[in-house]
Amino acid sequence: MKPTKKILVSNKEKNFLVSREAASTLFNELNFSDSDFELDFSNVEFISRSYADQFYKLKDDLEKRFNTKIHIINASEEVINMLHVVSKTQNLNERNFEKIPVYRFSKMDNLSDYLFSI
Amino acid sequence: MEIKIPNRFSDNFGEPLNYIIKQLIIINQENPTKLIFDFSGSKFISPFIIGSIIAVTNHLRRKGKTVSFKVDGNSNVTNYFETICFPNGYNFEGLSSAEMNAKLEEYGLKTFIPLVLFPTGANQAESTLRENVLSAINSILKKQLKLEGSILEAVYYLIDELTNNISDHSSSEKGILFAQFYPTKNYMDICIIDYGKGIRQTYLDSGKANPSTDEEAIEFAIKGKSTKDQSISRGFGISTSRNMITDGLKGKFFIYSGNALFYQNSEKQEIISLPQEANYQGCMIALRVPILPNSQFNFYKYTQ
Numbered sequence: 032m033k034p035t036k037k038i039l040v041s042n043k044e045k046n047f048l049v050s051r052e053a054a055s056t057l058f059n060e061l062n063f064s065d066s067d068f069e070l071d072f073s074n075v076e077f078i079s080r081s082y083a084d085q086f087y088k089l090k091d092d093l094e095k096r097f098n099t100k101i102h103i104i105n106a107s108e109e110v111i112n113m114l115h116v117v118s119k120t121q122n123l124n125e126r127n128f129e130k131i132p133v134y135r136f137s138k139m140d141n142l143s144d145y146l147f148s149i
Numbered sequence: 150m151e152i153k154i155p156n157r158f159s160d161n162f163g164e165p166l167n168y169i170i171k172q173l174i175i176i177n178q179e180n181p182t183k184l185i186f187d188f189s190g191s192k193f194i195s196p197f198i199i200g201s202i203i204a205v206t207n208h209l210r211r212k213g214k215t216v217s218f219k220v221d222g223n224s225n226v227t228n229y230f231e232t233i234c235f236p237n238g239y240n241f242e243g244l245s246s247a248e249m250n251a252k253l254e255e256y257g258l259k260t261f262i263p264l265v266l267f268p269t270g271a272n273q274a275e276s277t278l279r280e281n282v283l284s285a286i287n288s289i290l291k292k293q294l295k296l297e298g299s300i301l302e303a304v305y306y307l308i309d310e311l312t313n314n315i316s317d318h319s320s321s322e323k324g325i326l327f328a329q330f331y332p333t334k335n336y337m338d339i340c341i342i343d344y345g346k347g348i349r350q351t352y353l354d355s356g357k358a359n360p361s362t363d364e365e366a367i368e369f370a371i372k373g374k375s376t377k378d379q380s381i382s383r384g385f386g387i388s389t390s391r392n393m394i395t396d397g398l399k400g401k402f403f404i405y406s407g408n409a410l411f412y413q414n415s416e417k418q419e420i421i422s423l424p425q426e427a428n429y430q431g432c433m434i435a436l437r438v439p440i441l442p443n444s445q446f447n448f449y450k451y452t453q
Contacts, residue, residue: 102422131371133419137424139171142167142170143167146167146170147164149162149163149401149403149412
C-alpha cells in the first residue's frame with residue numbers, strides 16, 4: 032500500500048474555486064508515482080461547475096493511469112453537491128458504471144453536519 | 150461507563166445515525182468493561198437507536214463485557230420496552246407459523262413491530278423458524294400499512310433481501326430487525342443490523358474479492374459484487390434494494406460497516422470514509438420508506 036499525502040486544496044479562508052485551470056494546477060503539482068492523496072477542502076466554500084468538471088475528469092484519469100487513490104476530505108455540502116452534479120454529466124459509458132464518490136471528514140463536527148443533511 | 154439516551158430525536162433521518170456513530174467512537178475509545186445505556190430521560194426512541202443498541206450490546210456481551218439498561222421508573226419507556234420485547238426480542242421458539250400469526254395479531258393495530266432477533270443458521274430448523282418469523286412480520290405490516298400491491302411487495306422484498314444477507318454472509322449469531330411506522334408522516338423507518346464480521350471480512354473470507362478498505366468493500370456490496378461461487382448475477386441483495394427504495398420509492402438508504410458508510414437517496418449516492426475509532430464490526434442498514442399510494446412505482450422494474 033502506498034503512503035498517503037494530505038494536500039490542502041486552498042490556504043485561504045472561504046475560498047471560491049471557479050476555473051478549470053485551478054483544478055489543473057492542483058493536480059499538476061502532485062507526484063502520483065509514489066503516493067496516494069487526500070485532498071482537503073476545509074477552506075473551500077464554493078466550487079464552480081467548470082472547476083468541478085475539470086477536477087472530476089483529472090481525478091478519474093489520474094487514478095486510472097497511476098493506479099493511485101485520491102480521497103476528497105472535509106468537503107462542504109455545497110462542494111459535494113457540485114461534484115455530484117458534474118459526475119452525472121460525464122460520458123455515458125462511465126455513467127453506466129455508476130461511479131460513487133468517496134468523502135472523508137477530519138472533524139466530527141463536519142461529519143455531523145453531513146449526517147444531519149441527509 | 151454510562152451512555153445517556155436523549156429525550157427525543159427529531160424527524161431528521163441522519164440525527165440518530167449521527168448519535169450512534171458518536172457513541173460508537175466513545176465506546177471504541179474507552180473500551181469499557183461495564184456499560185449502561187440510560188433511558189431514564191427518554192421519550193421517543195428512534196428504531197435505528199433501538200436496533201443498534203441491541204447489536205452493540207450483544208457484540209460486547211460476546212466479548213465478555215457487562216451491558217445493562219437503566220430506566221429509573223420511566224413508565225413510558227418501561228411500557229414501550231415491554232411491548233416491543235426489548236432487549237431480547239419476541240420469543241418465537243416453539244411456535245408454529247399459525248401460532249405466531251395469532252400471537253402477533255395485536256401488533257396489527259400498533260405502529261411498530263416487535264423487536265425481532267432472528268436465527269441466522271443454515272440448518273433446516275433455523276431456516277424454517279426464520280421464514281415463519283418473517284412471514285408473521287409481513288402479516289403485521291400488511292395490517293399496519295393498509296396497503297396492497299407494489300409498495301407492500303416492495304416492503305416485503307426489502308426486508309427479505311436484507312435479512313437474507315445477514316443469514317447468508319454475516320456470521321452473526323443473530324440478525325436484528327425493528328421497524329416503526331409513522332402514519333401521520335407517511336413513512337416507515339426500518340433497521341436491519343447484525344453484529345457479525347462486517348462486509349469487508351465477508352469478501353476476504355469468500356476469496357472472491359480482496360477489498361483493501363471498508364469503503365471499497367461497501368462499494369462492492371452496493372454494486373452487487375457476489376461472494377458466491379455459482380452465480381455472477383447474485384450480489385448482496387443490496388444493489389436491487391437500494392435502487393428500489395431510492396429511485397422507485399423516493400426513500401433513503403443507509404449502510405454502515407467497518408469504517409465506512411454509504412448513503413443514497415433519489416438525488417445522490419455517496420460513500421463516507423469514517424475515522425478508525427468509528428469502527429462498527431458488523432453491518433447496519435437503515436431505511437426510510439415512504440408509505441404512500443404511488444401508481445408510478447413498478448415493483449418488478451427493480452427486481453432482478
